[in-house]
Amino acid sequence: MMYDDTRKTDVETLITVRDARLHYRVGGALSAMVGGGGTVKAVDGVSFTLKRGESVGLLGESGCGKTSMGRLLVKLEEATAGELLFDGADIGALEGDDLRKFRTRAQLIFQNPFDSFNPRYTIRQSMVEPLTNARIAREEWEDRIIAALELVRLPEPQQYLDRYPHQLSGGQLQRVVMARALILQPDFVVADEPVSMLDVSVRAGVLNVFRDVRDRLGLTAIYISHDLALVRYVCERTIVMYLGRIMEDGPTEAIVRDPLHPYTQALVAAVPVPDPGQSHEPLPIGRGAPDPRNPPSGCVFRDRCPKAFDRCASEVPQVQQVDDRRLACHLFDPT
Amino acid sequence: MSTQDTLLSVTDLQVDYQVGASTVRAVDRATFDVPRGAIVGLVGESGCGKTTMASAITRIISDNATISGGQMVFDGTDLVSLSERQMNRLRWRDIAFIPQSAMNSLDPVYTVEYQLNEVLRGRGGLSRRAARVRSEELFEMVGIEPGRLKDFPHQFSGGMRQRVAIALALALDPKLIIADEPVTALDVIVQRQILDQLRSLQQMLGISVVMVTHDISVVAYTCDHTVVMYAGKVVESGRTADLLRTPVHPYTMGLKNAFPDLKGAEQGLLTPIEGAPPSLMNPPDGCRFASRCPFALEMCRSVDPALMAGQDGHAVACHRAAEAPALRAEAVKYETWQEDA
Numbered sequence: 001m002m003y004d005d006t007r008k009t010d011v012e013t014l015i016t017v018r019d020a021r022l023h024y025r026v027g028g029a030l031s032a033m034v035g036g037g038g039t040v041k042a043v044d045g046v047s048f049t050l051k052r053g054e055s056v057g058l059l060g061e062s063g064c065g066k067t068s069m070g071r072l073l074v075k076l077e078e079a080t081a082g083e084l085l086f087d088g089a090d091i092g093a094l095e096g097d098d099l100r101k102f103r104t105r106a107q108l109i110f111q112n113p114f115d116s117f118n119p120r121y122t123i124r125q126s127m128v129e130p131l132t133n134a135r136i137a138r139e140e141w142e143d144r145i146i147a148a149l150e151l152v153r154l155p156e157p158q159q160y161l162d163r164y165p166h167q168l169s170g171g172q173l174q175r176v177v178m179a180r181a182l183i184l185q186p187d188f189v190v191a192d193e194p195v196s197m198l199d200v201s202v203r204a205g206v207l208n209v210f211r212d213v214r215d216r217l218g219l220t221a222i223y224i225s226h227d228l229a230l231v232r233y234v235c236e237r238t239i240v241m242y243l244g245r246i247m248e249d250g251p252t253e254a255i256v257r258d259p260l261h262p263y264t265q266a267l268v269a270a271v272p273v274p275d276p277g278q279s280h281e282p283l284p285i286g287r288g289a290p291d292p293r294n295p296p297s298g299c300v301f302r303d304r305c306p307k308a309f310d311r312c313a314s315e316v317p318q319v320q321q322v323d324d325r326r327l328a329c330h331l332f333d334p335t
Numbered sequence: 336m337s338t339q340d341t342l343l344s345v346t347d348l349q350v351d352y353q354v355g356a357s358t359v360r361a362v363d364r365a366t367f368d369v370p371r372g373a374i375v376g377l378v379g380e381s382g383c384g385k386t387t388m389a390s391a392i393t394r395i396i397s398d399n400a401t402i403s404g405g406q407m408v409f410d411g412t413d414l415v416s417l418s419e420r421q422m423n424r425l426r427w428r429d430i431a432f433i434p435q436s437a438m439n440s441l442d443p444v445y446t447v448e449y450q451l452n453e454v455l456r457g458r459g460g461l462s463r464r465a466a467r468v469r470s471e472e473l474f475e476m477v478g479i480e481p482g483r484l485k486d487f488p489h490q491f492s493g494g495m496r497q498r499v500a501i502a503l504a505l506a507l508d509p510k511l512i513i514a515d516e517p518v519t520a521l522d523v524i525v526q527r528q529i530l531d532q533l534r535s536l537q538q539m540l541g542i543s544v545v546m547v548t549h550d551i552s553v554v555a556y557t558c559d560h561t562v563v564m565y566a567g568k569v570v571e572s573g574r575t576a577d578l579l580r581t582p583v584h585p586y587t588m589g590l591k592n593a594f595p596d597l598k599g600a601e602q603g604l605l606t607p608i609e610g611a612p613p614s615l616m617n618p619p620d621g622c623r624f625a626s627r628c629p630f631a632l633e634m635c636r637s638v639d640p641a642l643m644a645g646q647d648g649h650a651v652a653c654h655r656a657a658e659a660p661a662l663r664a665e666a667v668k669y670e671t672w673q674e675d676a
Contacts, residue, residue, distance in 0.1 A: 061522035169611045199380040200549065204593045205607030226522060229595035233605060256597060270527040272552035273598045274591060276576040280534075280556075283527055287478065289492040 014188060014220045015050040015073065020082035022068050026293065038293045042068035044244035045082075047319065048326075052187075055214060055221040057231030057252060059267070060241040063292045066224045069241070070190040073222060074108045075099075086188070104134045107181040109191040113173035113198075116180075117165040124161040127180055134184050148179040151216075152209050171202035175209060182213065189214075190222045195230065207233055228271050232256055240264050243290050243300040250325035260322070261329050262305045299330070307331060342511060342543045343369040343392070348405035348415075350384070350391050359615045361387040363567040364405070366642055366650075369511065369560075374537060374544040376558030376575065378551055378590075382612060384567040389513050389547045393432055394422050410510065427458045431504035433514040437496035440503070441488040447499050448484035454506045473502040477532060494525035501533060508540070515547045530557050551590055555579055563587050566612045566623035569642055573649030583651040583659040585628045588666035609674045622654070629671045630655055630662050 022043040043065045050056060058066040071077040072084060075091050084091040086102060094102050110116045117126050127145045136144065149157030152175040165173060174194060181189055191210065195203040211234060214221050223234045231238055232252050240248040240261065248261040259265045266285035272278070286304035296303045302312040309330070317328045350362040362384045369375045377385040390396050392407060394414060407414040409430070414422065426432075434440045441450060448470055455466040471481040477498040488496060497517060504512050517533070518526040534557055537544050548554060554561050554575060562572040563584065571584040582588045592606040610627040613619050622640050625631040635654055642652040655662060665671045 061524065171607075171611075200551070200590060201380060201593050201608035202611070203607070204605035205609070207605060208607065228523075229597040232597060233595050266524055268597070270524045271597045272527070272530075272550070272556040273596050274551045274555050274579060274594050275596065275598070276555045276579050278556060278598070280531070282531065283524060285524060287528060289494055289522075289525065 012051050013049050014052045014054075014087060016083070016085040017049070017073075018047050018083040018085075020046045020069070020072060020084055021080045022065075022072055022077055023080045040292045041244045041295070042292070043072065043079075046241075046244070046246055048239060048246065048249060050220055050222070052220055053218045054237065055219075055223060055235040057235035057238040058222055058224045058241060059226070059228055059231050059238050061226055061267075061290070063243070063290055064241040065244040066226075066241050067192055068244075070108070070192055070222055070224050073188075074106045074190050075102065076108065100134070104130075104184040105186050106188045107184070107186040107190070109178055109181045109189055109194050111193040111196055113170055113177050114165070116177045117173070119165055122162050122164055123168075123176055126165075126176075127161075127183060130180060130184055136184075144183055145179075148183040149176070151182060151213055152176070152179045153212075154179070169202070170198045171205055174198060174206050178206075178209065178213070182217070185217070186219070188220045188222075190224065192224045193226070194223075196225075196227075210234065228256065228268060229273075240267065243292060243295050245300055246319055246326070246328055247301065248325055248327050248329075249319070254324055260325060260332065261327055262307050262331070263301045266304075299328075340370055341368045342371045342410060343545075344406075344408045345369075345388075345392070346406045346408070348388065348391060348407060349403045350387050350396065351401050351403045352387075352397075353399045353401075354616075357616055360403075360618075361400070361567055361615060362391065363618075364642075365564070365567075365569045367562045367569055367572045368648070369543050369545055371510075371543055372538075372541045373559040374534070374546060374557055375560045375562060376554035377545060377547045377562050377564060378549065378554050379564035380549060380612065382566075382615070383564040385547045385549075385564050386515055388564070389515055389545055392511075392513055392545065393426060393430055394419075395426075395432075427454055427509065428507045429509050430511045430513065431507070431509040433497075433500050433504045433512060433517045435516040436520050437493075437500035438488065440500055441496060443488050446485050446487055447491075451484070451503060451506060454503060459507045469506065473505060476505065476536060477502045492525075494521055494529060497521065497525075497529050498532065501529075501536070505536065505540070510542060512537075512542060512544045513547075514544055516549070517546065518553065519548070519550075526553075527556075533557070551579070551594055563590075566618065567615055568623060568652065569650075570624065570653070571649075571651045572642075574647060577647060577649050581659070582663065583645075583649065583656050584624075584653050585630050585655075585662060585666060586624045588663060589627075589672065592667065592672070604669045606669050606672045608672060622652070629665070 020043055024040045024042055026038055026040050046069060058069055060066045072079055079092055128141055131141050146157050154160060154175050195206050223231060225231050235252055238252040238255050239246055242263050248264045255264060259268045266283050269283055284306050288304060298314055299312040299317050302308040311330050317330050319326050319328045322332045346366050348362055348365045349360060352359045352361055365388055377389060379385045391402055402415055451470045452466050455461045455469055470484055474481045474484060479498055518529050546558060558575050561575045561578045563570050565586050571578060571587050582591060589608040593608060595605060608627050613623055621636040621638055625635040640652045640654045642650050644650040
């Protein structure tokens with residue numbers, strides 16, 4: 001069979017996001033009356049593509065829109081505007097059988113393993129839920145459940161089936177969360193801070209399982225985190241977000257070694273490392289926190305940016321390709 | 336052990352919780368010193384007793400908890416022997432507290448100025464005018480515009496509220512501040528800015544800080560000394576630089592391996608510590624880390640190792656402390672920590 005080049009790109013791309021927006025109205029009628037209401041642009045004009053088998057970290061602080069972006073990708077939220085394509089199909093328009101098929105192919109791994117289960121359900125009952133939703137034949141259930149638990153390296157999985165969530169440790173439970181997300185053999189997973197609730201000594205085990213399973217199944221993955229060190233461990237590519245927008249997108253190692261966007265530079269400098277000899281230089285960023293209800297004009301980062309100039313207030317920087325990165329910053333805009 | 340350079344000396348401290356019919360010893364014969372003008376990190380995982388230990392120093396512990404043994408000599412006085420009334424006079428004036436989430440320590444229905452006044456006038460006996468001046472001074476110290484004294488807690492961001500909590504703790508010029516995970520709930524940039532602020536104020540004022548944290552990067556960045564706790568026990572303590580560069584206890588070695596280091600070489604495989612800490616309802620006879628320790632010997636499972644002070648105040652509770660250099664070489668290998676290795 002012959003392919004032309006354009007056709008080939010389509011085959012390689014699993015997800016295309018074009019100018020996605022997710023705007024929330026905040027506050028009810030009462031706060032609107034006293035002027036407290038408004039619109040939060042959780043995701044505001046985000047575009048990127050994901051290749052099949054690619055792992056991308058969505059990195060940023062609280063309120064940057066990384067979780068909202070993840071929820072859009074698995075259709076837990078509907079985009080206010082823009083286009084999200086999964087294997088060529090518009091996620092927003094999926095219905096009926098197509099939607100059911102999508103729900104087996106795209107999965108979300110939740111942040112808090114302790115909240116991810118019904119405490120009155122045994123592990124078996126929790127694992128059965130996605131199987132019934134996907135109309136898997138009853139005879140296959142037991143085998144599928146055991147296979148999924150083995151996949152996440154829970155030894156002797158039989159022993160967990162009739163236990164309740166509180167009888168498992170955090171690390172074991174987070175592996176079950178992962179197994180449940182994988183039981184329908186998805187090709188795409190969104191993991192939202194999957195280890196943030198776990199103790200350091202067990203985090204590494206869960207991350208290793210995640211990396212291993214992803215590679216073995218050839219999964220396409222989005223890893224949402226505020227922790228660049230964890231993203232670096234899991235993803236070869238990182239997208240940095242701030243107030244609903246992409247600031248920088250590129251190879252993780254390049255971003256860690258040589259961050260280009262002033263926001264990424266502050267973010268990288270702020271990460272403490274487990275070495276007592278580290279620098280105590282003040283951060284290259286202004287004080288204060290981003291206010292999602294009231295972002296600055298122009299570049300949303302400009303009020304904290306040490307390098308901001310006139311143009312940053314008047315014009316929104318567009319994401320542009322600069323060597324191995326995509327950057328939204330007037331400093332790198334040739335025009 | 337107490338010298339002029341030591342502000343607080345904790346010896347063999349025990350804290351028990353009554354849970355139903357049984358007693359859980361959350362802190363078991365804990366011993367460590369807090370030097371004057373130093374930041375001491377109390378580090379360990381959930382349930383290791385670090386928060387209980389920190390609150391025991393302020394003697395604000397829950398109703399079902401009791402300090403059942405040991406001493407805490409603070410500036411020449413054993414805090415354990417003080418009456419509640421005597422202890423209460425030390426709080427805020429000599430020993431102040433910064434909680435994990437400032438939202439929990441600030442009352443949402445009062446302005447922050449009102450709450451500063453409660454400490455400054457109520458506890459410090461300052462006049463209205465003096466309290467006003469001091470409040471403005473404190474806000475300037477922690478980097479908040481004094482005009483915001485009239486604001487309510489919800490009008491501040493998380494980082495700003497944590498600055499307000501620091502201002503409150505500093506209000507009466509205490510000698511010691513106990514900070515329980517003061518930056519855990521904050522984003523990395525704000526976290527760093529708060530740590531820098533705390534560190535510079537601590538140095539400027541020459542006070543001591545005990546900082547509870549689960550994050551050894553925060554310890555490495557902020558603390559002069561570090562106390563590592565595991566299952567209610569102090570397993571290792573010493574200068575942070577010594578302890579992190581040449582850890583002697585296998586648990587400390589394991590914690591270091593399990594942590595991603597952003598600025599280090601490209602990350603190899605992170606190494607988990609398999610298993611979980613023992614239940615404190617029914618702790619094992621020997622070393623509490625033995626069931627997860629790749630270097631455990633027969634003796635470790637039966638005899639509880641005592642905390643022994645070595646050079647430069649580096650103290651360790653491990654039967655194999657003398658072999659530390661060889662164990663460190665093994666501990667950096669991934670295979671060492673695999674259960675079936």
